Amino acid sequence: SAGCFSGDSDHVLAIHQRKYGKPVFIYHHVQSLEKSLDTDSYKNSKQNFHSSSHTKISKLHPAIIVKSAFPRPAYDPSLDLLAMTGQDLEVENLPVPATNVIVVTLQMDVSKLNITLLRIFRQGVAAALGLLPQQVHINRLIGKKNCVELFVSPLNRKPGVSEALPSEEVLRSLNINILHQSLSQFGITEVSPEKNVLQGQREADKIWSKEGFYAVVIFLSIFVILVTCLMVLYRLKEKIQLSLRQEKEKKQEIHLSPLPLPTAQSEYKTTNSMVQPEQAPKVVNVVVDPQGQCVPELKPPLCASPSPFRMKPVGLQERRGSNVSLTLDMSSLGSVEPFVSVPTPREKVAMEYLQSAGRVLTRQQLRDAVACSHLLQTEFMEIPMNFVDPKEIDIPSHGTKNRYKTILPNPLSRVYLKPKSPSDSLSTYINANYIRGYGGKEKAFIATQGPMINTVNDFWQMVWQEDSPVIVMITKLKEKNEKCVLYWPEKRGIYGKVEVLVNSVQECENYTVRQLTIKQGSQSRSVKHYWYTSWPDHKTPDSAQPLLQLMLDVEEDRVESPGRGPVIVHCSAGIGRTGCFIATAIGCQQLKEEGVVDALSIVCQLRVDRGGMVQTSEQYEFVHHALSLYESRLSAEAVQ
Template structure:
């Protein structure tokens, strides 16, 4: 084979990958200086407080002091006039009597009929009046304190333009010791994308380093996402979409970018172009308020990852009045050329939904299950829903006939029986997707896709393939997108990864969860195109 077997390692995300990587957070790497980002518009300088603000606060304090002094003096004067103060103030009067000699000579008090010893009392009363007048003047003079102006509230950004993680840096060699396991943390959007790319290098030899969850994600709503699917898709419910929802819907229906072989290789090596393109795609998540089913929380692994109503898989139930018995967190996904129900994307089963999962597999005549997650990655990602040998769930008997171990996956040959009917099932457990990050090699996933396509040709073509990871959107989206694009590349000689991603998100919100996963799909397709070119006769 003339093409190299190694392909682009992709940076690892999370953001939402805490949901799907729910599948796992990532590992932190050495960073190169991040490229300059457009600085946010400078905020207007805050206006200094009005001049009267400080003088007003001072005048109030001084006025209180003046008021206290005036009240004290007024009390003294009243005591003097009433006669109670003549005894203890006699000494003071004697001391100032010499100073009143001049006043006695002028005799102004005689004109007014005032006794000499009443003059200090009148002075005290006059001083009190002056102090009270000064207090009133200060209060009237001080301007009112202006109301505090609060800064305008920042508008929330659409999820399609506000990622909850940063991007991994590209390096020529991958150093395993550089990866660190980080616990999920609350998320603050960050946009630093640090990459070092040599365009002339062969894409098959590129390796990628992932950044930690803390740098990439910030808090988990986190994941507070407001790009939601309308609650009522059927006509007649009177639902009116908001301008944002209408814009997202139009984008998902119309976005397209067809890539020829050379364009595909160039684009796979341009992370900044892929970054900008990825953030333009609406996530199309579902608002949890759209589901008003009591007890629904017991059937969802993640409360913010819900199936889009219009494509949701509904289980047959003996009790039609119990909506919970027919519910499963799974969506039908269209395939190449818009083929209906080509895949089923679902969450990793939890203990309370293992029976529902096998009911769905039997109901849909599923010939193949693809599992792309470990049982645990820092915490539980999926319940081990298959038996060692034999088990029965909701009337469906599951028997494991054989287990085949390969380098990248484990294949279980399973027999299903319900009543007198028996069917065969192949269960692929892909084990080469590393914990907390995106794979640094593309061939393993591409090989799995080709193996599943070959196995599908042996079974009923109309039955959907069940694909799941942990949340059922990140790694699941990568596998389904790769499968669809491989078929397109073989039949048309071109590939449209953007349109494929939009089609997936119409059917299940959040498919291909992170920018790193989006880049990884491009690198896998770049490798596949090289393989096809090598196989074609020259």
């Protein structure tokens, strides 16, 4: 059966019979809506016929097809028996661009569409678009979505070539009323452009459009502009902060101006240039305001001081040094005449303090000082840091050999390496200082920074050159960031001209001991390496006992190596934990030999040799705790 639909593009179905007995359907355009169907003429298999009855209808209902006299398979109630094999209508399956594909969604099962129904479908779509049927091409049947994919070609399209008109342009001419009238039995639910899936299998999808490319370029341009602006603002902020910091440092410089004192003050006994008062002294703070005016401020002292120069506490001293201003104890310079002072550079004032300060403690006073931590903190804050200005070291590119740019060796006591050539001054540089020991013994210790990747050879050259019997390492290799590189081998290593052999490794409770042999040419020497790892940076251990035991072991090795060079001690920067260890070692010797100790004088002596030794007030207290523990051990031995 076949249907002819109302409208300008209605058809009349004529059934012809070929010689081999299969029916042929031929469609003709007519002016009126007619349909001819004669099922009786099917019995005459060799004559062409037209239906004897013409009925005008508006739609083709499936019931007409079901009642057709044509035989059909029992399993399929549709009109697929009307289909002919060998017809020229085919599903083309061409790689049509996505923009040219039209998808028509049906309620009817597309798997049951045969050639005849597809031809009816194509002619109905062509009528709705106002085109010729040969311009409408069925490209693919999509069973999952129950839809038909088609495209429209121009009139002069070559066969087998996927020339297609843009789908959006074609759909503008679609007449919805004609489409529903002519194809109502298909149950069309949607007509829309959609990407051709088959195209994606044969050619790459066009990801970049012109508009998308411009959008990406604009976005990247805006991003680059924003990043550039942020970088400029950050640089401006750094410059402003630097200028403010420099201005602040200038304002904090010490200016000692003549200050007239009233003559009606308490009388003092004068001995030499420093006079001990009979009454509690008063302290005059010389404060320089931003306008450069000096304002004296009287206040009672916190505690007695061995020197008229005392430091104003401003918090813990960290690696970048201190800009603490000095407080002048005017009363200890007592005189009935006004105090007149010549302006003195800060470095000279600080050095005078370091060379003269001291507070000798008996054993009982040592125990009392440990119990009074705030007095120790106040005392520590008064000690100048004595950091070195980089301009004082006249060696080009010496900064490449410094772990921290503000921790530099004192030029007067720094270790000089033998140069590789007379003109190579950088080869003589290592960030290390000779440290005096108990009783002012020269070159008792060497305090140095943790070796860097480019200073390992220099370190072992120093060990060989100074003939050091012991190396004490008081840092981990990494604490948040790198503190020291691994500068010794697992078994054997060559560092410059020095060969290092590891003979044995002994794991103790709080540190590791390595017995090393170092060689240069035909000579060889033994070196003991102590690695203490339980001391946190900028802090103190929970107990002083491990440090005290380490110090005693190192002292025993030093005594057993008479005639050899200084003990090398390093942490990361070579001033904090290193200073604590050396100060404890010197203090213990003083306690053992004299029965008293002067920790203040010891720390001042260390800072004269290397700036910043014993970095924080907590470390200063810890030194006193270690000395007190050693004093208790000495007392117990004396009782026994």
